[in-house]
Amino acid sequence: MRTLLNVIWLLFSGLWLAMGYAVAGIICFILIVTIPFGIASFRIALFTLWPFGNRVVRRADAGAGSCLGNAIWVVVAGWWLALGHLFTGIALCVTIIGIPFGIANFKLIPVSLLPLGREIVPAGDPRSFHVE
Template sequence: MRAIGNFLWFILGGFFMGLGWWIVSLLAFVTIVGAPWGRACFVIGKFAFFPFGHEAIDRKALTGQGDIGTSPFGTVGNIIWFLLAGIWLAIGHVISAVALFLTIIGIPFGLQHLKLAGLALAPIGKTIVPKETAWAAQRHNAQRGVSTGRKVA
């Protein structure tokens, strides 16, 4: 089912948005300073081409450890990203979602565009993993939160 969903996604607009992510990636790499954003754009672009079966998850939630992307530096990076490129990619995903919502069969694809729009606004500190891995990490964190009696990221 994932293969069919990814195929339909790719031909019904996923190709263009994935290409958009890769173009932004190339622009970021050209600036040299934007290399960290460029790498993230490339990975998310690959995800935008074939999103079904994968999920974007916070790296701290996945590994249980913080890193530079999940620290305050990551927040600053996300603000810079939002101002320079994130808003434009998000707008592209929202426009695609609205167009797909006009058709009944396009609703699942529109929902996926909205998820990608949210990711476009603040991608630093996120990673793309198979859905099963994301669910296992969320389950593990929930169990750890219950055993310690507090909220865990």
């Protein structure tokens, strides 16, 4: 079932959203100082391509650096990536079949706004029981 959901997700929103994260990552790599943000952006792009069966959890070793980095990320790229998830989620919720995918988009908004200090783990991983 996860595979079917992921394939449908990929066709209707995953590919386009992942391209948005990839563009953000490329821009972050070009600016050199923001390379850690680019790494986070590419990590989330992969998650956005195939989200069902994975979860986002808070990293135990995240500290003040992640908090400061997230504040910068929101200003640089997070707000427009979150808007992409919001608008895509609303568009998908128009149809009954699209509602689960719209909800999945809404669940991706927090990680698009605050990606640092987060980790993507398989749903069966023991760390995935402490989902945000």
